[in-house]
Amino acid sequence: MSSSGASHKLHGLRLALGEHYRIINSNKLSQFGFWVIVVFTVIALLAPWLAPYDPWEMTYDSEGNFASLRPPSWEFPMGTTHLGYDLFSQLILATRTTLLIGVVSGFISIVIGANVGLIAGYYGGKVDEVLMRITDILYGMPFLPFIIVLIALFGRKLEFIILAIVLIIWRTSARVIRAQAMSIKQRQFIQMAKARGASDFRIIYFHILPNVMPLLLLYAAFNIAWSIITEASASFLGFGDGETISWGGMLYELWLSGKTRVAWWWFASPSVCIILLVVSLVFVSRAYEEVANPRLRKR
Amino acid sequence: MSNPQDPLLSVRNLGVVYNTSQGPVHAVSNVSFDVRENEVFGIAGESGCGKSTLIKALLRLLAENGTATADRCTYRGRALMDMDEEDFRREILWQEISMVPQSAMASFNPVHRVGDQVIESIQAHRDDSRAQAMERAAELFDVVGLEPGLLKSYPHEFSGGMRQRAMIAMALSLDPGLIIMDEPTTGLDVLVQERILRRIREIRSELKSSIILITHDIAVIAEMSDRIAIMYGGEIMEQASAIDLFENPHHPYTLGLKNAFPSITTLGTELISIPGSPPTLVGPVQSCPFAPRCPFDDAICHSANPEAKEIAEGHIVRCAHSADAARFRELAKEKSTWLS
Numbered sequence: 352m353s354s355s356g357a358s359h360k361l362h363g364l365r366l367a368l369g370e371h372y373r374i375i376n377s378n379k380l381s382q383f384g385f386w387v388i389v390v391f392t393v394i395a396l397l398a399p400w401l402a403p404y405d406p407w408e409m410t411y412d413s414e415g416n417f418a419s420l421r422p423p424s425w426e427f428p429m430g431t432t433h434l435g436y437d438l439f440s441q442l443i444l445a446t447r448t449t450l451l452i453g454v455v456s457g458f459i460s461i462v463i464g465a466n467v468g469l470i471a472g473y474y475g476g477k478v479d480e481v482l483m484r485i486t487d488i489l490y491g492m493p494f495l496p497f498i499i500v501l502i503a504l505f506g507r508k509l510e511f512i513i514l515a516i517v518l519i520i521w522r523t524s525a526r527v528i529r530a531q532a533m534s535i536k537q538r539q540f541i542q543m544a545k546a547r548g549a550s551d552f553r554i555i556y557f558h559i560l561p562n563v564m565p566l567l568l569l570y571a572a573f574n575i576a577w578s579i580i581t582e583a584s585a586s587f588l589g590f591g592d593g594e595t596i597s598w599g600g601m602l603y604e605l606w607l608s609g610k611t612r613v614a615w616w617w618f619a620s621p622s623v624c625i626i627l628l629v630v631s632l633v634f635v636s637r638a639y640e641e642v643a644n645p646r647l648r649k650r
Numbered sequence: 651m652s653n654p655q656d657p658l659l660s661v662r663n664l665g666v667v668y669n670t671s672q673g674p675v676h677a678v679s680n681v682s683f684d685v686r687e688n689e690v691f692g693i694a695g696e697s698g699c700g701k702s703t704l705i706k707a708l709l710r711l712l713a714e715n716g717t718a719t720a721d722r723c724t725y726r727g728r729a730l731m732d733m734d735e736e737d738f739r740r741e742i743l744w745q746e747i748s749m750v751p752q753s754a755m756a757s758f759n760p761v762h763r764v765g766d767q768v769i770e771s772i773q774a775h776r777d778d779s780r781a782q783a784m785e786r787a788a789e790l791f792d793v794v795g796l797e798p799g800l801l802k803s804y805p806h807e808f809s810g811g812m813r814q815r816a817m818i819a820m821a822l823s824l825d826p827g828l829i830i831m832d833e834p835t836t837g838l839d840v841l842v843q844e845r846i847l848r849r850i851r852e853i854r855s856e857l858k859s860s861i862i863l864i865t866h867d868i869a870v871i872a873e874m875s876d877r878i879a880i881m882y883g884g885e886i887m888e889q890a891s892a893i894d895l896f897e898n899p900h901h902p903y904t905l906g907l908k909n910a911f912p913s914i915t916t917l918g919t920e921l922i923s924i925p926g927s928p929p930t931l932v933g934p935v936q937s938c939p940f941a942p943r944c945p946f947d948d949a950i951c952h953s954a955n956p957e958a959k960e961i962a963e964g965h966i967v968r969c970a971h972s973a974d975a976a977r978f979r980e981l982a983k984e985k986s987t988w989l990s
Contacts, residue, residue: 476714539756546709546751547771547820548743557770560759 365463371623374638391628395447402440419453422618430616433608441596442620452509452582456516457575463517464524465567466576469555471525472532483529489522493504494581495588502590509592512585516578524570531563539572565642572636576629583625598625657684658827658860659708659747662722666700666707666884669715675931677703677716678884682958685828688776690854690861692892694868697777698928700884702752702862705830709749710738717856726827744771746900748821753837754813765801768820775824790819793856794849798900811842815849822853830862835870847874868911874894877964880904883939886958890965901976902944905982922985935983938970945987946971946978 360605375385386557394401404410410418412426429438471482505511535541536559560567585591586599587606598621605617614643660863666678678700685691694699695883707718712774723730725746733742748771751757758767768790769783778786788798794815805813821829834850835843847870854861865871871878872892879889880903899905906924926943938944941951948971956970971978981987 448972531842539751539753540759542711543751543757544759544770546711546743546749548739548745548774549770550774553770553774557762562759564761 362607366434374642375635377638377641380634381527381638384631387627387631388635391450391624391631394527395450396441398443398447402437402443404437404440406441406444407436409621410437420610420614422614429575429620430614432604432614432617433610434447438601438617438620440581441601442598442624445598445601446624447623448509448592448595449579449582449599449625452513452516452597453575453579453628456513456520456578456582457571458519459513460521460574460578461524461567461571463519464570465528465560465563467521467525468528468530469532469559469563472529473536473551473555474589478519486522486525489519492519494519495571495584498590501502507590507593512582512590512592515585518623520574520577520581524567527566527570528563531566532559535562565639569636569639572639573633576632576636579625579629579632598622656727658687658726659685659862660722660724661708661720664704664707664718664720664723666703666712666718668713668715668719670932673932674934676884676935677931678707678718680955680958681881681884681886683879683886683889685860685862687827688858688860689876690863690874692863692865693876693881694865694870695865695877695881696872696928699881700931701866701881702832704881705749705832705862705864705883708830709743709747710735735847735883740775745775745824747828747830748824748826749832750814750817750821750834754817755810755837757817758808758813759806762804763801764803764805764808764816767805768801768816768823771820772823786823787819790822791816793822793853794819795845810838811846814838814846818846818850818853822857822859825857826859828860828862831860832864833913834863835867835868838863845868847958861934868907880907883935884931885935885939885968887940887969888965888967888968890962894965898962898965898975899979900961900965900972901940901969902978902982903940906942906943907979909982909988912973912979920985922988925988930968938968946974947983 352372410427410431412418412421417435418427418431419435419533421427422435427437427439429442431437464562465480467486471479497519498512501511501515524628541554541558544554549558582597583599583602586597589603591597591600591603601621602618605611605614608614611618661684662682664678664681665676666676668675681700681704683691693701693704703712703716705933707716708723712718714792720731725742728742730738730742758764765784765787768787769780772778772783772786773780784801787801791798791801796812796815796819797970800808800812800816808816818834818897821831832851835846836845850861851874863874864873870953875892877891878895879886879891880901881887888895888899888904889895890898895904896908899908903924906922909922910924912921923941929939929942935955937953938947938951938956941947944951950970954970956968958966958968960966961972967975
């Protein structure tokens with residue numbers, strides 16, 4: 352591709368970014384959600400430098416006493432656990448794991464969902480039949496037994512948790528994108544592209560994909576939110592990765608310690624973080640949904 | 651290599667059947683015609699007569715329930731129907747046969763710039779770089795009378811006439827041997843229509859492409875075509891040179907169509923329409939498809955579908971009573987003939 356082509360692409364990208372800016376600023380909630388996501392992302396990126404303590408370091412207060420089960424204070428902004436671990440540091444490092452799992456499984460699941468949906472919707476017939484029956488089977492699969500078996504077989508590893516989440520959540524995006532692809536396929540410009548001698552590959556990825564983009568972004572955001580909730584539930588039940596720390600994992604530790612009734616702060620901070628991040632993702636995706644579905648727009 | 655005297659496109663007994671829940675629909679049957687090098691071949695007929703199905707069959711764009719069969723369908727000596735999908739797409743589509751669709755409005759992908767869509771076909775068939783292809787697209791825009799700067803615009807920024815011209819530019823992009831224009835001026839106002847037609851005529855005199863012009867507008871087809879085929883109920887009723895067809899029409903349907911359009915010489919006289927509606931085409935055809943609406947029908951018309959007869963050099967009529975054409979022509983001028 353020539354350099355003029357590259358600058359043309361860049362111009363298109365700038366336009367596209369301007370469009371995203373407009374969508375996010377279209378209402379207060381999505382603006383709020385956007386900034387929450389930005390803050391969490393920054394925390395996740397800078398986590399090792401931001402955390403004042405090691406997450407598994409027994410801390411002592413300034414007077415030299417072992418800091419066990421301390422409520423929030425200047426020294427320990429989010430309190431400590433019964434073993435004296437600093438919850439603020441744990442929370443910061445957990446942000447990284449949670450976001451990583453959310454983004455990676457959200458991204459992989461939307462890639463799978465988009466491809467399955469586009470291919471099933473475009474080709475129809477037997478291809479569609481086979482792919483849609485597979486998604487139907489996944490719809491019938493209960494998440495918890497599935498992850499329990501998977502973790503029991505392969506061990507408590509981050510990769511397998513991501514795998515389990517991805518395998519379950521691509522189904523919805525596949526169905527929605529298939530429906531959209533089927534309707535776009537009927538439009539006349541697709542037939543014209545065929546008359547021009549465009550290959551199936553080109554029709555799917557150059558002509559149909561950009562037309563389902565708003566929907567795709569919406570479902571990407573949904574998938575990320577859903578992955579975070581799923582990871583938290585799995586971790587809370589003890590199926591998280593033992594090596595890393597996540598928000599759900601922090602709640603699991605609390606449960607194990609038996610201090611649920613005593614240490615409200617231990618319970619509060621990870622829960623608030625989960626809710627805040629998921630809600631922010633939903634707010635942002637709501638703004639995108641108005642683009643994908645104009646009927647939701649205020650008149 | 652094909653002989654230069656051979657027609658560019660030769661079709662014999664082309665039929666298209668759609669399988670529907672109400673049984674097979676014979677949308678096109680027994681269609682035979684030749685398109686010669688560098689000519690405009692017009693196909694006229696009312697809505698639902700199978701014009702669009704015919705070209706969809708040629709370009710393999712039929713819906714999944716449609717099947718096309720033909721005794722012969724050759725383009726420059728190559729049998730189109732026998733080619734495999736991939737070869738057809740790479741070597742024939744757009745490269746040799748391109749089309750200007752019925753509604754240019756809906757024929758552009760709304761998310762891509764017009765220029766990107768024009769160069770799509772160039773890049774799909776040639777090894778041109780993007781810049782080369784864009785240069786070619788700018789030339790083409792110039793040919794159809796559009797500013798090359800408009801290549802950077804999106805389809806929604808174009809007016810109907812501009813889109814139609816952009817579509818024509820796109821159809822010209824690979825110098826195809828044959829351009830199929832499916833109602834290229836439908837939905838445009840008369841002034842824009844005239845401008846587009848003038849542009850098509852200019853292009854035609856400059857390029858060597860042949861054109862199949864499909865329309866329901868007799869005025870347009872009379873003005874533009876060298877030879878004309880009149881379609882009714884999925885079949886070609888009459889086929890002749892443009893002059894022959896209008897000065898010496900033989901088929902009652904052609905006579906009826908002529909009556910239904912105003913001409914300068916008969917200004918002020920009342921137009922006569924053909925009563926009734928086109929056939930549904932469900933099930934096999936056992937009679938002349940026009941017989942139910944024909945004022946001159948008799949038992950023969952209803953018992954068998956007439957064979958096509960060549961009554962003069964290049965003038966083919968599908969009517970059992972073509973010998974009575976002179977009498978029909980006189981009677982057809984009377985409104986009472988059509989109303990009885």
